[in-house]
Amino acid sequence: MVWLGRKPGIYSSWDACRKQVEGFQGARYKSFASEQEAVQALEAGPDNFKEKQQIKNFKSLSNPPQGSSICVDAACSGNPGKMEYRGVFTETNTELFKSKVYEQGTNNIGEFLAIVHGLAWQQKHKTIYPIYSDSQNAINWVMAGKARTKLPENQKTKELFEVIRRAENWLKNNSFRLPVLKWETDKWGEIPADFGRK
Numbered sequence: 001m002v003w004l005g006r007k008p009g010i011y012s013s014w015d016a017c018r019k020q021v022e023g024f025q026g027a028r029y030k031s032f033a034s035e036q037e038a039v040q041a042l043e044a045g046p047d048n049f050k051e052k053q054q055i056k057n058f059k060s061l062s063n064p065p066q067g068s069s070i071c072v073d074a075a076c077s078g079n080p081g082k083m084e085y086r087g088v089f090t091e092t093n094t095e096l097f098k099s100k101v102y103e104q105g106t107n108n109i110g111e112f113l114a115i116v117h118g119l120a121w122q123q124k125h126k127t128i129y130p131i132y133s134d135s136q137n138a139i140n141w142v143m144a145g146k147a148r149t150k151l152p153e154n155q156k157t158k159e160l161f162e163v164i165r166r167a168e169n170w171l172k173n174n175s176f177r178l179p180v181l182k183w184e185t186d187k188w189g190e191i192p193a194d195f196g197r198k
Helices: 014-021 035-044 054-058 107-125 136-144 158-173
Strands: 002-004 070-078 081-089 095-098 102-105 131-133 180-182
Touching: 002 014, 070 107, 081 107, 095 107, 102 158, 107 131, 107 136, 107 158, 136 180
Parallel strands: 070 131, 131 180
Antiparallel strands: 070 081, 081 095, 081 102
């Protein structure tokens, strides 16, 4: 749904929405789980619209993603254990970024860092593709602006916690309007960014 763009209104696909907002200065838009929610939000306007739960911004789609998007995923050998993450273009599996291997991490931390890395990558490259993650926890952490991990901070995890704090600071100091969506593994299969180690 587009509040402010080339042609405000409700669009049923990201590609249709993107044509209205990409390159449009000050564009205001949001994704919704149903047409009814989108209609209510459009009528209320961007400044008057309030959601009961922030996470509603990031509801999943009912069908596999069509058009351009980015998928992120993490791999962790043990939990905690050696952890890394990466991001790929959904359509082609082309790798856009990949982290180093951290000696002591968790899957949720990796997923959180992957989403934030994807957001920062898009800001740098001036793109607005939807980001998919198969971790609802990580999406929740991004929405909260904080990694709510129980991993202890110690000598082994010191470097990783420095990266976590940088990610949290990025979320605090930057706004983003592109959708972050849940990849529905049970419906669509493994996320394209999967490391294939299961």
